Amino acid sequence: MTRTMPRPVNSSGKVEPRRSDHDVDVVVIGGGVNGTGVARDASMRGLRVALLERNDLAFGASGNNSGLIHGGPRYMLNDPNVTAASCRDSGYIQRIAPHMLHRVPFLMPVENKGRAKIMFALIDAYFEAYDRYQPLKRGKKHAMLTAEEMQTLEPGLRGNIVGGISFDEWGIDGARLCAANAIDAGERGARILVGCTMERIERREDTGEVIAVHYRDRRTGKTGKLRTGTVINATGAWAPITASLGRIAPTRARVRPGKGIHIVYDRRLLNYAVAAQTIDDRQIFVAPWQNMTIVGTTDDDFYGDLDEVRATSEEVRYLVQGVARVFPQIHTARAIGTYAGVRPTLYAYGPHEDQLSREHQIIDHAAHDAPGVYSMIGGKLASYRIFAEEMTDILAARFDIGARCATHERPLPGGDKPIDAIELAARMEIDPVAARRLVFRHGSRSLQIAERVQDRPREAATVCTCEPVIEAEVRHVVRTEWARSVADVSRRTRLGLGACGGMRCAARCGQIVAQELDLSPREGLQQAAHFLARQAQRRAVALGPEQAQQEALAIAAVRAELGVDVRDLDEGEAA
Amino acid sequence: MSRRVLILGAGAAGLSAAFAARNSGADVVLVSAGAGASSLGGGAVDDVPWEERMHAARVLGSPIELHALPAEVAAFSNALGIWDLPDRAPPPFVATIAGRLRPSRGRDKGLLDLGALHGKRVLLPRAPRAGWDADAIAATLSDDPLARRTGLRFVAIDAPVLRFADEARISDGDLAARHDDPARIAWLGERLREAITTDARVHPDEPASAVLLGSWLGARAARAAELSERIGLPVGEALVGVGSAAGLRFDAAQKKFLDALGVQRIGDRAVSLVRDGDRLLLTRARDTAKIAADAAVIAMGGVAGGGIVYDPPEHDAGEDLPARGAIPFALSIDAPVALALGRGPLDVVASMHGPELDQIAWPKDAAPSALEAVGVHAPGGRAAPGIFVAGDVLAARPRTLLEAVASGLRAGRAAAQPA
Numbered sequence: 001m002t003r004t005m006p007r008p009v010n011s012s013g014k015v016e017p018r019r020s021d022h023d024v025d026v027v028v029i030g031g032g033v034n035g036t037g038v039a040r041d042a043s044m045r046g047l048r049v050a051l052l053e054r055n056d057l058a059f060g061a062s063g064n065n066s067g068l069i070h071g072g073p074r075y076m077l078n079d080p081n082v083t084a085a086s087c088r089d090s091g092y093i094q095r096i097a098p099h100m101l102h103r104v105p106f107l108m109p110v111e112n113k114g115r116a117k118i119m120f121a122l123i124d125a126y127f128e129a130y131d132r133y134q135p136l137k138r139g140k141k142h143a144m145l146t147a148e149e150m151q152t153l154e155p156g157l158r159g160n161i162v163g164g165i166s167f168d169e170w171g172i173d174g175a176r177l178c179a180a181n182a183i184d185a186g187e188r189g190a191r192i193l194v195g196c197t198m199e200r201i202e203r204r205e206d207t208g209e210v211i212a213v214h215y216r217d218r219r220t221g222k223t224g225k226l227r228t229g230t231v232i233n234a235t236g237a238w239a240p241i242t243a244s245l246g247r248i249a250p251t252r253a254r255v256r257p258g259k260g261i262h263i264v265y266d267r268r269l270l271n272y273a274v275a276a277q278t279i280d281d282r283q284i285f286v287a288p289w290q291n292m293t294i295v296g297t298t299d300d301d302f303y304g305d306l307d308e309v310r311a312t313s314e315e316v317r318y319l320v321q322g323v324a325r326v327f328p329q330i331h332t333a334r335a336i337g338t339y340a341g342v343r344p345t346l347y348a349y350g351p352h353e354d355q356l357s358r359e360h361q362i363i364d365h366a367a368h369d370a371p372g373v374y375s376m377i378g379g380k381l382a383s384y385r386i387f388a389e390e391m392t393d394i395l396a397a398r399f400d401i402g403a404r405c406a407t408h409e410r411p412l413p414g415g416d417k418p419i420d421a422i423e424l425a426a427r428m429e430i431d432p433v434a435a436r437r438l439v440f441r442h443g444s445r446s447l448q449i450a451e452r453v454q455d456r457p458r459e460a461a462t463v464c465t466c467e468p469v470i471e472a473e474v475r476h477v478v479r480t481e482w483a484r485s486v487a488d489v490s491r492r493t494r495l496g497l498g499a500c501g502g503m504r505c506a507a508r509c510g511q512i513v514a515q516e517l518d519l520s521p522r523e524g525l526q527q528a529a530h531f532l533a534r535q536a537q538r539r540a541v542a543l544g545p546e547q548a549q550q551e552a553l554a555i556a557a558v559r560a561e562l563g564v565d566v567r568d569l570d571e572g573e574a575a
Numbered sequence: 576m577s578r579r580v581l582i583l584g585a586g587a588a589g590l591s592a593a594f595a596a597r598n599s600g601a602d603v604v605l606v607s608a609g610a611g612a613s614s615l616g617g618g619a620v621d622d623v624p625w626e627e628r629m630h631a632a633r634v635l636g637s638p639i640e641l642h643a644l645p646a647e648v649a650a651f652s653n654a655l656g657i658w659d660l661p662d663r664a665p666p667p668f669v670a671t672i673a674g675r676l677r678p679s680r681g682r683d684k685g686l687l688d689l690g691a692l693h694g695k696r697v698l699l700p701r702a703p704r705a706g707w708d709a710d711a712i713a714a715t716l717s718d719d720p721l722a723r724r725t726g727l728r729f730v731a732i733d734a735p736v737l738r739f740a741d742e743a744r745i746s747d748g749d750l751a752a753r754h755d756d757p758a759r760i761a762w763l764g765e766r767l768r769e770a771i772t773t774d775a776r777v778h779p780d781e782p783a784s785a786v787l788l789g790s791w792l793g794a795r796a797a798r799a800a801e802l803s804e805r806i807g808l809p810v811g812e813a814l815v816g817v818g819s820a821a822g823l824r825f826d827a828a829q830k831k832f833l834d835a836l837g838v839q840r841i842g843d844r845a846v847s848l849v850r851d852g853d854r855l856l857l858t859r860a861r862d863t864a865k866i867a868a869d870a871a872v873i874a875m876g877g878v879a880g881g882g883i884v885y886d887p888p889e890h891d892a893g894e895d896l897p898a899r900g901a902i903p904f905a906l907s908i909d910a911p912v913a914l915a916l917g918r919g920p921l922d923v924v925a926s927m928h929g930p931e932l933d934q935i936a937w938p939k940d941a942a943p944s945a946l947e948a949v950g951v952h953a954p955g956g957r958a959a960p961g962i963f964v965a966g967d968v969l970a971a972r973p974r975t976l977l978e979a980v981a982s983g984l985r986a987g988r989a990a991a992q993p994a
């Protein structure tokens with residue numbers, strides 16, 4: 001579905017794979033779905049790959065999205081290709097990673113206003129068209145429902161509606177998807193360097209060809225260099241910055257940075273996802289998500305610091321007000337957090353934010369005198385795999401290797417066989433809920449965690465009771481998924497994201513991380529304090545009565561046990 | 576006829592207000608809705624927040640100072656019977672479960688006081704409990720700046736401190752309750768003695784100087800002293816920030832304390848406090864009979880304790896704007912008092928939703944969070960004629976136990992005086 005690229009004037013030429021003066025064939029920059037996806041595909045096809053991730057896997061848009069691998073019904077009119085390709089790839093993702101998916105049935109109420117009847121009929125016809133794509137992703141056909149039927153399905157629904165439509169989508173945990181791709185790439189020989197930021201792409205003065213990529217480990221400050229001839233910029237909204245670090249004009253890898261936020265509620269408030277309109281007629285939703293509920297999302301141009309994207313209270317209120325029009329209970333529900341990400345939307349001048357297509361594009365920077373550098377721009381979770389395939393096809397041609405893409409057939413780590421959570425719970429002597437979460441995140445790899453517990457029974461201990469997360473899983477993600485901090489563990493396991501805000505588990509998690517990575521225990525504590533403060537800020541913008549009391553309690557508890565001002569831990573060495 | 580003083584809240588502030596009012600000859604009725612911060616805290620007893628003290632000591636380059644306590648505070652503490660507030664330097668130090676060493680002005684008697692140790696080697700028995708990874712805690716404590724400065728070391732040892740299989744999983748509180756049984760303490764003493772003997776054989780030159788355990792040593796009263804006597808070494812608990820056995824012991828002591836004091840105790844939620852001539856009238860949630868009093872002390876705790884609620888106006892909004900722009904904080908009862916976030920009363924803000932909390936909901940460096948600073952505006956502890964305020968519910972005062980006690984004593988005494 002790549003928009004057949006305007007054939008670049010001069011495309012990057014061919015190179016030998018495994019050149020002895022190259023450390024790796026390809027350096028992928030960015031550990032989101034696109035970066036990890038291409039790292040997996042390229043490794044699978046026999047290329048030597050290194051992946052640099054500045055923050056953490058899934059730190060950007062890939063870990064902060066709506067998690068819907070939908071067919072994108074809203075692109076159907078402007079861009080039916082997007083819908084078809086997304087649906088087909090949604091089907092593939094279900095095949096290769098069934099464990100990390102969950103079904104999200106949607107209800108779309110139709111408001112009784114203006115020409116509601118006509119609207120309803122139009123929407124019906126629209127979804128009838130969408131039904132054609134549903135078999136591609138094992139989805140159910142849509143149904144037209146009366147107002148009463150809507151009410152029966154979702155008693156919390158309010159507002160003046162003539163009826164509604166149901167349709168079927170799938171949800172996925174984007175952070176798990178990135179981890180799974182990275183693990184697979186790693187197991188196939190890729191070097192995954194998390195916490196390492198690309199600082200410079202060294203290129204020949206004369207031909208502009210790539211010589212090496214320079215990077216810095218942000219924790220230790222150590223610098224490193226990877227000799228290579230090929231670089232893939234898969235840095236999402238960071239793409240123009242990344243390009244500029246390779247002496248390519250940032251405008252050559254331009255994206256429209258569209259910030260979107262979500263609010264997280266403490267439990268499942270409804271059985272169906274419900275679509276709603278905002279005051280400016282944008283479509284938003286409230287959806288059950290794993291054991292919680294999320295409300296999303298906004299779309300605003302963002303030109304701030306991409307490492308520090310946070311929801312604001314204005315954005316929260318905007319969403320809550322929109323959802324309240326059909327689901328007023330949202331006002332009294334308990335928000336326990338927010339998250340924010342920036343979409344790397346293809347750039348186009350002018351159109352209203354929502355009308356921009358979410359299509360993706362590969363840019364060969366040979367056209368900009370930088371042969372060997374490619375940028376992957378745009379894309380969606382739903383189409384990450386096909387995007388990676390298209391990118392890797394270009395690499396295969398460049399390296400002249402025949403290998404075909406197999407990422408749609410070979411299961412991602414953990415996706416090879418179903419695991420019975422109840423049985424696992426009995427075997428590990430843990431809570432069935434904990435086991436179910438474990439299987440959701442790790443699929444058959446949860447057996448590795450079970451093995452750890454068999455050897456060391458105390459690791460069955462629960463670290464985070466809200467999620468829940470057991471000690472063995474924390475150790476597992478540090479050892480096998482490149483987690484290096486409390487925040488990284490949280491991204492992979494959802495530790496500390498529940499109502500208690502991490503007050504009971506952050507310090508413990510810091511102890512474990514420090515043990516596993518041989519850091520000073522003090523550093524583990526600092527990580528915990530850092531994580532607690534950061535998460536608190538994310539909760540504060542959506543604070544309600546119960547959560548405020550919990551927050552005050554958490555502050556007092558953290559003060560008592562750890563301190564909120566841990567600067568003295570820095571001075572430990574000097575003292 | 577003696578004055579009738581009504582006290583709302585049975586935390587440290589409410590109890591000390593009752594103590595002072597009774598000692599001043601008043602009749603006291605106390606209404607409390609249940610557990611507050613005092614029964615949730617970890618057992619460290621501070622006057623000034625410990626981080627502030629540590630910071631001051633660091634800046635001044637001087638040892639941490641200990642302020643002498645007013646005699647009345649000491650008298651209250653003695654009557655309550657669960658705290659130790661020593662008048663000596665160095666001040667008490669406690670070890671936290673997160674792995675920090677921190678000073679405190681005093682402590683629940685169950686916590687191990689590291690300030691009074693003679694040696695440098697503290698043993699932590701291993702136990703397969705979720706919150707107790709003795710090795711990790713020992714390593715973290717040994718790495719604390721204070722431990723490094725003083726040479727204090729923490730060492731995990733093998734000692735079977737759990738007696739029954741279920742004890743790997745039950746809560747700290749339940750395990751603590753099992754140690755209320757003297758036979759269990761005797762059993763634990765035996766186990767620890769064996770472990771210490773073994774340890775002494777391996778490390779003859781470095782005898783153990785104390786034993787640190789989880790928050791397990793008694794739910795009705797601290798059993799640490801008894802255990803120490805049995806093994807001949809200081810033994811005590813590590814501090815658990817929230818939901819510890821020390822909190823349970825506060826609850827147990829509270830009831831005994833109020834009975835001994837001769838205070839009428841009512842378990843109910845207060846709803847409103849209004850002036851009616853020269854009396855105050857209290858309405859409650861469950862019992863419709865109003866309670867009349869000459870003066871009242873509001874000691875209902877802060878946001879954590881339930882005295883102050885945060886209720887942004889959009890919370891009960893329909894599908895449109897909130898019905899009214901309002902300050903989102905309120906006292907949890909109707910009463911003729913004003914709230915403050917800092918020193919002055921809370922101002923009207925130019926938003927339908929109240930002030931933005933983004934930057935102030937969590938403390939930053941030394942600055943307290945808005946959720947800690949908000950409270951009743953009551954200069955000198957008096958909010959309105961006959962209405963006194965004490966403890967966490969007071970605006971812009973540190974959230975500590977001894978601050979609650981000091982303000983409680985002051986309020987109780989004032990309430991007992993004829994206007």
Ligand SMILES: Cc1cc2nc3c(=O)[nH]c(=O)nc-3n(C[C@H](O)[C@H](O)[C@H](O)COP(=O)(O)OP(=O)(O)OC[C@H]3O[C@@H](n4cnc5c(N)ncnc54)[C@H](O)[C@@H]3O)c2cc1C
Nearest residue numbers: 030032034054060061062065066068198236260380381382
């Ligand atoms: C609010 C929101 C909702 C969305 N909802 C959906 C949805 O429901 N369904 C769907 O399919 N898609 C959705 N998307 C889109 C989807 O999430 C993104 O398109 C996709 O995740 C982009 O992945 P990426 O790998 O290109 O970028 P990212 O995930 O942003 O990854 C870029 C990475 O590059 C790293 N990086 C940056 N600079 C450097 C450097 N110099 N060196 C090393 N690393 C660097 C960053 O740290 C980051 O981790 C949503 C996006 C948002 C923001």
Ligand SMILES: Cc1cc2nc3c(=O)[nH]c(=O)nc-3n(C[C@H](O)[C@H](O)[C@H](O)COP(=O)(O)OP(=O)(O)OC[C@H]3O[C@@H](n4cnc5c(N)ncnc54)[C@H](O)[C@@H]3O)c2cc1C
Nearest residue numbers: 584586587588608609611612613621845876880966967976
């Ligand atoms: C987790 C935690 C850890 C802490 N750690 C420390 C520490 O290490 N050192 C330290 O010095 N301090 C610590 N504190 C602070 C200390 O506990 C408080 O400052 C102190 O307990 C405040 O006492 P109080 O009596 O003012 O309020 P609380 O103890 O909160 O008591 C409030 C009382 O009012 C009652 N109440 C509330 N609303 C109503 C109503 N409407 N009607 C009737 N009754 C009502 C409650 O039921 C409760 O009995 C900690 C606090 C917490 C929460």
